[in-house]
Amino acid sequence: MTDDLYARAEAWLREDPDPETAREVAALLEAKDETALLDRFGARLEFGTAGLRGVLGAGPNRMNRAMVRKATAGLARYLLAVHPRAREEGVVVARDGRRGSAIFAKDAASVLAGHGIPAHVFEDLAPTPLGAFAVRELHAAAGVVVTASHNPPEYNGYKVYWTNGAQIVPPVDAGISREIDAAGPANEIPFLEEAAARERGLWLDVVPGVAERYLERVTGLQLHAGQGRDLTIVTTALHGVGGVWLLELLSRAGFSNVHPVAAQQQPDGAFPTVRFPNPEEPGALDLALALAEETKADLILANDPDADRLAVVARDAKGRMKAFTGNEIGVLLGHYRLTEVVPRPRNPLLLATIVSSAQLGVIARDLGARFEETLTGFKWIMNRAVALEETEDATFVFGYEEALGYCPGDVVRDKDGLSSALVFADLAGWCRSHGLTVWDRLEEIQRAHGLFLSAQKSVTFTGRSGPARMAGILEAFRAAPPTEIGGLSVVSARDYARAEPATNAIAYELEGGSRVTLRPSGTEPKIKYYFELRVSLPEGEDLGTARARGEERLASLVDAFAALAEANTPREDA
Numbered sequence: 001m002t003d004d005l006y007a008r009a010e011a012w013l014r015e016d017p018d019p020e021t022a023r024e025v026a027a028l029l030e031a032k033d034e035t036a037l038l039d040r041f042g043a044r045l046e047f048g049t050a051g052l053r054g055v056l057g058a059g060p061n062r063m064n065r066a067m068v069r070k071a072t073a074g075l076a077r078y079l080l081a082v083h084p085r086a087r088e089e090g091v092v093v094a095r096d097g098r099r100g101s102a103i104f105a106k107d108a109a110s111v112l113a114g115h116g117i118p119a120h121v122f123e124d125l126a127p128t129p130l131g132a133f134a135v136r137e138l139h140a141a142a143g144v145v146v147t148a149s150h151n152p153p154e155y156n157g158y159k160v161y162w163t164n165g166a167q168i169v170p171p172v173d174a175g176i177s178r179e180i181d182a183a184g185p186a187n188e189i190p191f192l193e194e195a196a197a198r199e200r201g202l203w204l205d206v207v208p209g210v211a212e213r214y215l216e217r218v219t220g221l222q223l224h225a226g227q228g229r230d231l232t233i234v235t236t237a238l239h240g241v242g243g244v245w246l247l248e249l250l251s252r253a254g255f256s257n258v259h260p261v262a263a264q265q266q267p268d269g270a271f272p273t274v275r276f277p278n279p280e281e282p283g284a285l286d287l288a289l290a291l292a293e294e295t296k297a298d299l300i301l302a303n304d305p306d307a308d309r310l311a312v313v314a315r316d317a318k319g320r321m322k323a324f325t326g327n328e329i330g331v332l333l334g335h336y337r338l339t340e341v342v343p344r345p346r347n348p349l350l351l352a353t354i355v356s357s358a359q360l361g362v363i364a365r366d367l368g369a370r371f372e373e374t375l376t377g378f379k380w381i382m383n384r385a386v387a388l389e390e391t392e393d394a395t396f397v398f399g400y401e402e403a404l405g406y407c408p409g410d411v412v413r414d415k416d417g418l419s420s421a422l423v424f425a426d427l428a429g430w431c432r433s434h435g436l437t438v439w440d441r442l443e444e445i446q447r448a449h450g451l452f453l454s455a456q457k458s459v460t461f462t463g464r465s466g467p468a469r470m471a472g473i474l475e476a477f478r479a480a481p482p483t484e485i486g487g488l489s490v491v492s493a494r495d496y497a498r499a500e501p502a503t504n505a506i507a508y509e510l511e512g513g514s515r516v517t518l519r520p521s522g523t524e525p526k527i528k529y530y531f532e533l534r535v536s537l538p539e540g541e542d543l544g545t546a547r548a549r550g551e552e553r554l555a556s557l558v559d560a561f562a563a564l565a566e567a568n569t570p571r572e573d574a
Contacts, residue, residue, distance in 0.1 A: 056100055065107050070186055161414070303418065
């Protein structure tokens, strides 16, 4: 094993096109640091979840220029094999503001050009939703966005979109992965520098008109333009690329009293004010909350660094700032799109993932709309939406996943934190014009369609044994499935590893409409447990009382399942 490890590292060193990561490998070889070498060369970043994502550094288990070149060569080779017009349509290339993103995007464009495929390159930083929008707008064969979304500063990633503007799904991802394996050494991959690529018409700047059309289409998603525009709004980009875009959209919609968090407004890949730039993480919104109190804001709209996610905090009837869960935002936006779009779309379609709240499905059925659940990830939501629109004459209205991802219309075939922020502001304005807070509106929806409470628990497994230990947890549950969890009987179980399409997840439906779902994360070394409790609402009971009763019951459910999961966790040395 040791000799093979050193041989792989030495081969990488000979082929590495980046002097910086080559020096990293040379230093590890000289120091004979087998632990560090094994961490970098003991595995390869898996091409899945719409591309690559990992810690920056040398080796196939890190994000670096060699891996970007190999991934792009795999994409180019696959396109040339299956898409006859790839050399005419080209591929969109966009990037966020993270460390390495600029050179990764340039390398991707140069590899595409080296294969004779034009690269439509965003010269400046671009939110991920804009990159996805540009694929359809430019009639491109595919798209690449260099981003690690909401991951910590040491990460970067590579996201791929197909010609339909949605993230890739099987068999495309597997086909690209096979071509990556066949691409050969990184320093021998066909590569055309920018100047030469421009001269041959293979490096094309994305014209400003594309961004303008995106802004126009998103602005058109307002349902009650002009209502409640006196709201005071705080925004934060969390050092990402969405700051100026959200301000522009809110301005176009007539919201003039908007206060961005200045310290987090400009793109900065070091993320100096937050360790983990995910608006769900504790402390990420502290500066926004402080500014909201200073400005007496009604609403906080927070995007993650590539602006494809949205978090929301709003004042309730007592003037307290309270954060909505991802499911609550999804229910509010989905209900708004379903009930307020005029005229009502034909065959309206709403979608959510298997780990999102069942409440949106109840609302859809109560209001005569089509609802479907998909596997976790927006690639599944949007590809399913496209298929149903094409084959069953459905009209996509809204889709969401509980991890703060929402798509409130057909502008972008992916989650879009910018359009979602604008539509939520529009909803809040409509509520203001009707004498309501958004929390009041949520209570109205829950009284009409049921009270669903959700929670999530994540456990991190680092190191090379992490994936095996997470897999072991699910296998233990498969071998000995529970008959009750936290005092609630298990009514049914669904093992998504046996479904089509398949994924490594298990869902337990519990008595009373509650459920528990477990799955390994697709982008982080975590296993995630999702809980939902449906709370009965006796006639005349105060909703606050029912919620408090439900929260206590939900906490017991979380504790009970966590104990089961702990008992099913393999030892680190097993």
